[in-house]
């Protein structure tokens with residue numbers, strides 16, 4: 001299972017590396033294919049994003065492989081996703097989750113189709129932890145980047 005995951009990640013990374021900046025997919029070379037985000041995605045840390053699109057709405061489940069503190073994401077490290085997706089062949093997306101212990105995360109990004117029909121989701125995220133009071137506000141938000149691959 002693990003080796004299969006690493007293998008598919010490696011294959012995807014190699015496919016990604018072969019694309020130089022000025023060859024990044026544009027509307028022209030996507031050839032009627034659209035970057036459909038329905039399905040199961042996995043990021044560089046092994047977190048899983050299972051989503052379904054209806055119209056412009058995203059629903060699904062996020063299963064995280066990492067937590068800010070032990071147990072922060074709840075017993076099963078899973079949370080419901082809600083979000084929205086744009087139109088066009090490589091749509092932008094925005095989705096959010098509320099974790100069981102009261103922290104929450106939001107991602108924004110875009111779905112890209114790479115040569116060979118490899119789909120990736122490039123995102124930035126914010127994670128908000130609940131502060132006990134206003135003095136704790138300054139250090140309660142984390143920012144990061146996630147790259148998801150369609151599995």
Ligand SMILES: *[C@@H]1O[C@H](CO)[C@@H](O)[C@H](O)[C@H]1NC(C)=O
Pocket residue numbers: 036037038039
């Ligand atoms: C996206 O993919 C899902 C599952 O593969 C499929 O049911 C759905 O029709 C696709 N949506 C579009 C717009 O192609």
Ligand SMILES: *[C@@H]1O[C@H](CO)[C@@H](O)[C@H](O)[C@H]1NC(C)=O
Pocket residue numbers: 132133135136
């Ligand atoms: C705010 O919360 C922190 C962490 O729990 C605590 O140490 C601090 O005393 C609190 N400050 C105030 C003004 O209540």
